[in-house]
Amino acid sequence: MFSFRLPSLPFNLPKARTAGFSLGDRTRERTIVDLANPLGFRLGSTSNTASSHSLRKNEMPLPHSVFQPDPSSPVLDRVKQTPVPELNPPTLVVTTEIEASKQQAAWAAVDRHILPHHIVIGIGSGSTVPYVVERIVAQGADVNKHRVFIPTGFQSKELIVAANLRLGDVDQYPVIDVTIDGADEVDRDLNAIKGGGACHLREKVLAEAADTFVPTNAEGPRSRDRLTHSFIIVADYRKNSEYLGTNWKAGVPVEVAPFAYAKVLQNLVLVGSQNPKLRMGKAKAGPVVSDNGNFIIDAPFSTEDLKDPLRILKLIKMLTGVVEVGLFCHMAEAAYFGNVDGSLTVRWADGRVENLAKGAKIVVQ
Numbered sequence: 143m144f145s146f147r148l149p150s151l152p153f154n155l156p157k158a159r160t161a162g163f164s165l166g167d168r169t170r171e172r173t174i175v176d177l178a179n180p181l182g183f184r185l186g187s188t189s190n191t192a193s194s195h196s197l198r199k200n201e202m203p204l205p206h207s208v209f210q211p212d213p214s215s216p217v218l219d220r221v222k223q224t225p226v227p228e229l230n231p232p233t234l235v236v237t238t239e240i241e242a243s244k245q246q247a248a249w250a251a252v253d254r255h256i257l258p259h260h261i262v263i264g265i266g267s268g269s270t271v272p273y274v275v276e277r278i279v280a281q282g283a284d285v286n287k288h289r290v291f292i293p294t295g296f297q298s299k300e301l302i303v304a305a306n307l308r309l310g311d312v313d314q315y316p317v318i319d320v321t322i323d324g325a326d327e328v329d330r331d332l333n334a335i336k337g338g339g340a341c342h343l344r345e346k347v348l349a350e351a352a353d354t355f356v357p358t359n360a361e362g363p364r365s366r367d368r369l370t371h372s373f374i375i376v377a378d379y380r381k382n383s384e385y386l387g388t389n390w391k392a393g394v395p396v397e398v399a400p401f402a403y404a405k406v407l408q409n410l411v412l413v414g415s416q417n418p419k420l421r422m423g424k425a426k427a428g429p430v431v432s433d434n435g436n437f438i439i440d441a442p443f444s445t446e447d448l449k450d451p452l453r454i455l456k457l458i459k460m461l462t463g464v465v466e467v468g469l470f471c472h473m474a475e476a477a478y479f480g481n482v483d484g485s486l487t488v489r490w491a492d493g494r495v496e497n498l499a500k501g502a503k504i505v506v507q
């Protein structure tokens with residue numbers, strides 16, 4: 143077990159309706175805005191500048207509009223003068239060998255793949271990812287203040303915010319330098335099953351967005367430098383399999399439009415799934431609902447079928463009502479697996495397998 147404590151907010155929040163964060167440096171301030179109170183915030187529209195006016199009580203903002211602080215507002219001055227203490231970075235206590243192996247994998251992947259010239263970083267989901275964030279924070283505020291971090295879901299968003307890193311979204315940054323993410327199982331060709339935590343739609347978008355330039359000289363990226371795909375998987379040794387479906391028996395996670403789930407269940411059987419099931423909530427009556435408002439089906443396939451995961455991916459993806467499939471085929475550049483003895487196994491997309499002894503120096507490739 144490890145403990146990860148979110149720092150408590152230094153505010154008495156009941157009256158606050160929304161909080162605006164100015165993120166990204168050590169002098170950041172938090173602005174608390176009570177929308178029930180006319181604070182002199184103006185409604186700004188990106189498409190219609192004529193719509194700028196004071197926001198009155200109960201007045202709804204126009205679609206596609208953004209709030210812009212009125213610099214002349216005395217209230218804004220007052221809240222700006224309230225300094226906000228730094229949030230503490232996550233403190234992780236590793237108490238089991240499995241957690242230690244996750245930490246090893248995450249730290250090595252960060253050391254190798256998140257380099258000073260990388261600015262836009264994708265942060266995945268799952269139990270190994272807190273160690274990724276932990277290691278990124280350890281790179282220091284100086285390098286991180288220039289970066290923006292893109293989450294794959296609620297969990298990673300919380301991690302980014304708690305670590306005092308700048309949050310962005312993939313619609314702002316559709317090209318990401320490096321994405322590091324967990325996995326449920328990875329095969330010898332680096333195909334992965336993902337979505338055990340129902341995050342695979344966003345995870346796949348971030349994996350696909352992850353392209354980076356490899357500098358050919360010490361000065362940093364130039365246009366002639368090599369563009370490489372930089373989606374990196376981190377996990378413990380239990381996820382490292384010859385074929386998918388060896389250890390992960392829950393099936394392929396499939397995100398579906400809620401109204402279509404019953405039809406998709408039927409059609410999954412037609413394409414070879416054995417007893418697909420709608421994923422039900424724990425401590426919740428009803429199905430799991432993803433961060434995108436969709437349902438999740440877990441669709442088991444035989445190990446034989448999963449020897450060709452791309453074929454299964456294509457079959458499932460063609461079913462009407464399917465939003466995304468938790469099979470990531472030929473997307474990862476490398477997968478880092480922490481082993482129980484403290485060593486690391488690194489599998490690369492080109493077929494190389496590296497075995498690094500416990501304590502071995504991690505060298506940037």
Ligand SMILES: O=C[C@H](O)[C@H](O)[C@H](O)COP(=O)(O)O
Binds near residue numbers: 324325335
């Ligand atoms: O939807 C969740 C993600 O795909 C996770 O990366 C995956 O389930 C692995 O999670 P964990 O490390 O908690 O086993």
